[in-house]
Structure formats: structure tokens, C-alpha cells
Amino acid sequence: MPAPDAPPPRPGQRWLSRQIRRARLVLRWTLAGELGPELRKRKEPLLARLDYLLSRVGLRLPRRPSPLRQELGLPALKDVPKAEAIRLTVSDTPVVTVLIPTYGQVDYTLLCLNSLAQFPPRTPIEVLVAEDASGDRRIPELRNVPGLRLLEREKNLGFLLSCNDAAKHARGEFIFLLNNDTEVMPGAIDALVATLRAHPDAGMVGARLLYPDGYQQEAGGIVWQDGSAWNYGHRDDPTRPDYNYVREADYISGAAIMLSLEVWNRMGGFDEHYVPAYCEDSDLAFRIRAAGMKVLYQPEAKVIHYEGISHGRDVNAGLKAYQVANTQKLLARWAPELGRHYPNGTHVMRARDRAFDRRITLVIDNNLPEPDRDAGSRTMLAFMQALQAGGRIVKFWPLNGYATPGYLEALQQMGIQVFHNPWYGHMRPFLEQNGADIDEVLLSRPHVAAECLALIRQYCTAPVVFYGHDLHFARMRREAEARQDSAALREADEMLEAERAVWRAVDLVLYPSEDEAAEVRRLEPQVPALGIVPYALPPAAQGPLPLEGRSGVVFVAGFGHSPNVDAAQWLVREIMPLLRARHPSLRLSLVGSNPTNEVKGLADALTEVTGFVSDEELARRYAAARVTLCPLRFGAGVKMKVVEGLHSGVPLVMTSTGAQGLPDVEQVAGVTDDPAEFAEQVRLLLEDDALWAERSAAQRAYVDGRFTLAAMGTALEEAFAIAARRPPCRKA
Numbered sequence: 001m002p003a004p005d006a007p008p009p010r011p012g013q014r015w016l017s018r019q020i021r022r023a024r025l026v027l028r029w030t031l032a033g034e035l036g037p038e039l040r041k042r043k044e045p046l047l048a049r050l051d052y053l054l055s056r057v058g059l060r061l062p063r064r065p066s067p068l069r070q071e072l073g074l075p076a077l078k079d080v081p082k083a084e085a086i087r088l089t090v091s092d093t094p095v096v097t098v099l100i101p102t103y104g105q106v107d108y109t110l111l112c113l114n115s116l117a118q119f120p121p122r123t124p125i126e127v128l129v130a131e132d133a134s135g136d137r138r139i140p141e142l143r144n145v146p147g148l149r150l151l152e153r154e155k156n157l158g159f160l161l162s163c164n165d166a167a168k169h170a171r172g173e174f175i176f177l178l179n180n181d182t183e184v185m186p187g188a189i190d191a192l193v194a195t196l197r198a199h200p201d202a203g204m205v206g207a208r209l210l211y212p213d214g215y216q217q218e219a220g221g222i223v224w225q226d227g228s229a230w231n232y233g234h235r236d237d238p239t240r241p242d243y244n245y246v247r248e249a250d251y252i253s254g255a256a257i258m259l260s261l262e263v264w265n266r267m268g269g270f271d272e273h274y275v276p277a278y279c280e281d282s283d284l285a286f287r288i289r290a291a292g293m294k295v296l297y298q299p300e301a302k303v304i305h306y307e308g309i310s311h312g313r314d315v316n317a318g319l320k321a322y323q324v325a326n327t328q329k330l331l332a333r334w335a336p337e338l339g340r341h342y343p344n345g346t347h348v349m350r351a352r353d354r355a356f357d358r359r360i361t362l363v364i365d366n367n368l369p370e371p372d373r374d375a376g377s378r379t380m381l382a383f384m385q386a387l388q389a390g391g392r393i394v395k396f397w398p399l400n401g402y403a404t405p406g407y408l409e410a411l412q413q414m415g416i417q418v419f420h421n422p423w424y425g426h427m428r429p430f431l432e433q434n435g436a437d438i439d440e441v442l443l444s445r446p447h448v449a450a451e452c453l454a455l456i457r458q459y460c461t462a463p464v465v466f467y468g469h470d471l472h473f474a475r476m477r478r479e480a481e482a483r484q485d486s487a488a489l490r491e492a493d494e495m496l497e498a499e500r501a502v503w504r505a506v507d508l509v510l511y512p513s514e515d516e517a518a519e520v521r522r523l524e525p526q527v528p529a530l531g532i533v534p535y536a537l538p539p540a541a542q543g544p545l546p547l548e549g550r551s552g553v554v555f556v557a558g559f560g561h562s563p564n565v566d567a568a569q570w571l572v573r574e575i576m577p578l579l580r581a582r583h584p585s586l587r588l589s590l591v592g593s594n595p596t597n598e599v600k601g602l603a604d605a606l607t608e609v610t611g612f613v614s615d616e617e618l619a620r621r622y623a624a625a626r627v628t629l630c631p632l633r634f635g636a637g638v639k640m641k642v643v644e645g646l647h648s649g650v651p652l653v654m655t656s657t658g659a660q661g662l663p664d665v666e667q668v669a670g671v672t673d674d675p676a677e678f679a680e681q682v683r684l685l686l687e688d689d690a691l692w693a694e695r696s697a698a699q700r701a702y703v704d705g706r707f708t709l710a711a712m713g714t715a716l717e718e719a720f721a722i723a724a725r726r727p728p729c730r731k732a
Contacts, residue, residue, distance in 0.1 A: 099502045115185070133157075
């Protein structure tokens with residue numbers, strides 16, 4: 001790190017001033033009852049500083065285990081290794097140049113290098129240390145680190161100019177600027193590279209900074225209207241949901257930032273306006289945004305930072321003294337932009353997300369979407385993707401509070417904050433604090449809406465849109481009628497009343513088909529109800545699909561759902577015998593999660609019950625099948641597996657229940673409720689290659705014209721616009 005470059009000091013006077021300021025702070029904290037918390041906040045920086053001072057006389061503090069580090073899955077703290085023992089994994093054709101500017105402090109540099117050696121990324125790297133003429137007698141030790149590129153300057157440049165000069169020697173596609181008083185945790189570099197690759201509109205991405213004990217130092221930065229800044233999440237528990245989703249940030253601390261070498265060069269590196277140091281990282285973030293790119297925070301990139309080692313902590317001494325002056329330079333340069341920011345400490349949720357002119361949409365469902373397990377999850381996930389594509393900031397509240405592993409992280413990496421246990425239980429405290437900053441609410445399912453609506457109306461003025469998935473009462477009624485179950489009929493009537501109560505209490509109702517929306521309008525004429533595209537699929541495969549090697553028929557569904565259980569039983573008992581009369585060896589695959597014992601009991605030598613399969617395995621099965629089937633006898637709404645089957649290009653035969661909400665689908669697929677006719681339509685597709693090819697192409701064209709993310713986004717935009725125009729009395 002660079003040499004202090006302050007005006008000539010008056011040591012005695014400066015020391016006395018610092019002690020007086022510290023005494024005043026301690027007195028104020030004591031009188032306010034805040035001495036304990038304030039000292040705990042400063043514990044790690046103070047210990048790190050003491051460790052550094054001891055290292056200068058050959059001593060070190062013992063490395064202390066931390067329960068939080070263990071909870072976070074971070075490796076144990078290491079002792080300082082010998083330079084010769086560090087084995088960096090480097091490449092002659094690096095993707096990333098890890099650039100570490102230093103000014104002495106060899107022990108910390110060795111710890112930093114050792115972390116890179118102990119946990120090498122999958123991404124090819126080179127490691128470049130730029131030593132800025134500190135005069136430290138131990139610098140030659142770094143020459144003994146195998147694989148390290150060491151730049152030793154004869155003249156001190158200062159931190160900012162040292163970084164700019166060192167970047168000229170970078171050979172990677174990306175540069176990772178890294179303070180030497182850091183330790184890079186496993187996966188951090190790979191996560192940063194993946195973020196830049198996944199977000200071509202991002203100019204820079206930064207890591208989460210942690211203290212050595214695992215507590216948070218910074219989860220991205222907030223710059224307020226007056227130019228002051230927050231290290232967001234400072235000294236808080238890093239497992240809180242507020243810090244664990246990818247998001248835009250005002251700035252990322254220069255202790256651990258990555259950007260492409262092309263962007264770095266286009267920006268001209270750090271601006272010399274801020275020589276020798278401080279605020280150059282914030283200014284770079286503002287300039288990147290001014291060039292039309294985003295600055296992102298990636299929580300999965302974890303870096304331990306021994307705060308205060310590089311420049312100290314006293315803003316009246318040494319290099320740290322430039323922090324105050326450069327903050328004023330930043331404010332003067334970016335005053336028009338900062339005018340859009342919030343006053344210090346206000347609207348924190350919006351400030352951390354840079355939601356100055358973007359809408360925040362709160363989506364509430366029963367649980368986290370599991371899109372590989374059920375159709376409703378696919379719809380809700382697609383809704384959130386469409387809202388994000390339209391420029392909205394999306395936040396998700398699972399009513400059951402569960403942070404389902406894998407599915408939680410998938411949403412967070414999409415940039416969606418998830419409110420889950422144990423941090424968020426009841427919704428009231430969150431809405432009390434943040435309800436006024438929520439612009440829109442999307443509720444999913446009747447029981448979820450019934451539980452949340454009163455609180456939302458109490459604390460939010462946002463328009464509320466309800467998505468019903470299907471007309472629950474209609475599905476329940478059809479099932480009850482099919483089984484001649486009077487008790488189930490009464491339950492269906494109760495559900496009708498519950499659904500009608502929800503419709504009346506929200507600002508707009510959405511269902512996956514216009515038929516269902518029309519039924520809502522018939523039952524409740526004053527309620528605005530619209531049909532919406534319920535699924536968004538990528539463009540279907542173009543050109544003829546291969547027929548060679550295809551065999552068998554497949555029914556894909558979630559077999560924990562009673563309509564699908566009934567459909568499987570009807571298929572096996574009434575339709576398959578008719579087909580096997582002509583094709584005795586015809587195989588049937590019942591593919592899908594949670595098969596009941598009734599479904600498992602259908603398995604035999606020619607009937608396979610798979611249980612849950614991955615998306616990749618499902619794609620393989622579609623590619624091997626000759627015909628897909630949807631033999632539903634009751635249900636409601638547009639069926640995801642029907643749309644998915646059409647999209648696969650494998651010709652589909654279905655019942656009228658399966659065809660619900662799909663206008664004119666009978667022109668591209670077989671639709672019948674008669675078992676004999678159903679079997680005959682399947683037989684034709686098994687035997688007629690020309691018919692098979694014609695249906696395959698027609699089905700894919702049908703889906704491509706209707707089920708797109710753009711169509712879904714347009715419909716959601718229209719829905720919220722209509723909901724926002726509803727009379728204020730509905731929001732009382």
C-alpha cells in the first residue's frame with residue numbers, strides 16, 4: 001500500500017487531539033448506554049490493527065476460532081506461511097489477473113496469497129503484486145513465491161497511481177483488484193466471473209467483505225444525497241436475507257472488485273482527481289453507470305478484509321486524511337446524480353437497491369417456487385422474471401417461511417430478495433417499516449391472499465393484483481361430481497365463497513385463461529378480471545424433429561395431485577388396453593414427482609412410474625417418446641404439462657379438460673374425451689409418420705406465438721396499470 005503523504009505532522013499535538021476525540025466518544029457512548037455495542041463494532045478492526053503493530057516487532061496475536069465462520073462454511077484462519085510454501089495455481093493464458101497493490105505489510109500479503117493458493121478458482125488466473133517502493137526489508141521474501149509476478153517499483157507512486165500502472169501489466173480478460181490485507185474465500189473469483197458473464201450490462205462486480213470473525217463488513221455501499229456513504233450491513237450477521245441477493249449498488253469497496261480489462265481501460269482506470277487515494281472506487285462506479293453499465297454486488301464472493309491495516313482508521317492522519325477531502329470532491333463532481341439519492345439513513349430498502357425511479361414489487365406465495373416440481377412454481381418464477389425484465393425490483397415472501405436449499409439461492413442469484421425464517425416471521429414488522437416503499441403487490445393463491453390482505457391494506461397504498469392459478473372451486477366441484485362425493489361438493493361451495501371474498505378485496509384478478517376470467521366477471525361483475533399468459537417458454541426447436549428411435553407414449557404430471565392420479569388410472573385401465581390390442585409391446589411412462597401408492601400400483605412390465613426427474617432427464621424422455629398424452633378428466637386452468645408437451649414438438653393427445661384455456665388447440669393436437677377415440681388418435685400418430693411431422697411443427701408454432709416472456713410482461717404491466725387506477729376506496 002502507498003506511503004502516507006500528509007502535510008508535515010506535529011506529532012505531540014496530533015496525538016493529543018486524537019486522545020481528546022476518543023475520550024469524548026467514549027463519554028458519549030457511556031452516557032447513551034451504547035459503550036458495549038460500539039466497542040463490539042470496533043473489536044475486529046482494533047484487533048487487526050494490534051496484530052499488525054505486533055507483527056512489526058516479530059509477534060502475532062493467536063488466530064481465534066469463530067462459530068460464525070463455521071456456520072458460514074468458511075475455512076479456518078491460517079497462520080502466516082513461509083513464502084516458499086505457497087503454491088499458486090497460475091496460467092500463462094489467464095482469464096483473470098488478480099492485482100494486489102502493496103506497501104510493505106509482507107505478512108498480510110503472504111496471507112492473501114496463501115488464500116489464493118489454498119482455494120484456487122476454476123477460472124485460470126495470474127497473480128500480480130505491485131509493491132510501491134515501501135522500503136520494507138522483507139519484500140524480497142515475496143520473490144520466493146512460485147508463480148507470483150512481482151512488480152517492485154523504485155519510486156513510490158501512491159495507491160491510486162500504483163493500481164493504474166499495475167493494470168498495464170495485466171494479461172487477463174478481467175482484473176480483480178484486491179487489497180493485500182484480505183483473504184479470498186473459496187469460490188469467490190469464480191462467482192465474480194460468472195456474474196459478469198451472466199450480466200453483459202454490468203461493468204463492475206464486487207465481493208462481500210467480512211471481518212475475520214465472519215461478521216459482515218460491507219454488502220455493497222450506499223451513497224447518500226449529501227455524498228456520505230454507508231458500508232451497508234456493517235457488523236451485522238451476514239446470513240440475513242437483506243445481504244444475500246445479487247443487486248445493483250451505488251459502489252463496491254475497492255478492496256475486492258472485478259471488471260473487464262476493456263472496461264477498465266475505457267474508463268481510464270482510477271481517476272487521478274482523487275490522488276493519492278480515497279473515493280476513487282466510488283467515482284469509478286459512478287463513471288461506469290454514466291457509461292450505461294451497472295455496478296453489481298455478488299454475495300457469494302466472500303472476502304475477509306482486515307479493515308484499517310492498509311491506511312489506518314484516523315481520518316486526521318496519514319493517507320486516511322484524504323478521505324474527507326476526496327468525499328467533497330466526489331460530492332462536487334456528482335452533485336446532479338446524487339440529487340436523485342435519498343437523504344442519509346432514509347428509505348434504506350429503496351436506497352440499497354437503487355430504486356430511485358424503479359418500482360418495487362412484492363410477490364407473496366405459499367412457498368419458494370420449485371419450478372422442476374410443479375406448474376404453479378413455473379408460473380410464479382416466470383412472472384418474477386417478466387417483472388424484472390420490465391425494470392422492476394422484485395422481492396419474494398414465502399408464507400411458510402422455508403428457505404428451501406437450492407431454490408432459495410436460485411432466486412437470490414436472479415437478484416430477488418427472499419424474506420425467510422428465522423429473520424422474517426410475521427409480516428407486520430416488515431410492512432410497518434417498509435410498506436410505504438412498496439409500489440405493487442402480487443398475491444398468489446386464495447389462502448395466501450386471505451391471510452395477507454388485511455395487513456397489506458393497513459400498511460401499503462400499493463395496488464394489489466391476485467393470481468389464482470385456477471378456479472379452485474371449479475376444479476374441486478368437477479372432482480366431487482366425478483366421485484359423487486357430497487361432502488366434497490360442500491367444500492367446493494365453501495371455496496367458491498372464499499375465492500369471491502378475495503376477488504372483491506383486491507384491485508385486479510388474473511387467471512391463466514380468458515374463460516376463467518370471464519367466469520370471475522360473471523360471478524362478481526364489479527371485479528376487473530383478466531386472462532394472462534401463465535407460462536413463458538424459450539423458442540421451440542426449429543426444423544423437423546427426428547422420428548428415428550422414438551417409441552412409447554408418455555404422460556408427464558405431478559402425481560401427488562388428485563386429478564393426475566385419476567387421469568393415470570383412467571389411462572392405464574381404459575385406454576392402454578385398446579392401444580395394446582394393436583401394439584402389444586407399447587410402453588407407457590408415467591413421469592413426474594410424488595406418485596401416490598395408487599399410481600405406483602399401476603407399474604408393470606410395460607408401464608413405468610419414474611417419480612421425480614430432472615429437467616435434463618425430462619428433455620431426454622421427450623426426445624425419445626413417440627406420443628405424449630394428457631388424459632385429465634377434471635381440473636381447471638391452463639395446464640403447464642400440456643403447454644410443455646406442445647412445446648416439445650412430440651404430438652399430443654388430450655382431453656377437453658387438458659385443452660382448457662388453449663383456444664384453437666384442437667387444430668394442432670388431438671382433443672377428445674372418449675376412450676376409444678383417444679386410443680384411435682394415439683394409434684394414428686404411432687403409425688402415420690407424415691401426420692406425426694405435421695402435428696409436431698404445428699404444435700411448436702402454436703406455443704411460439706403465445707407463450708413468451710414478452711407477452712407475459714406486457715400482460716403484467718397492463719394488469720398493474722389497471723389496478724393502480726382503481727378507486728381509492730378499494731384500498732381502504
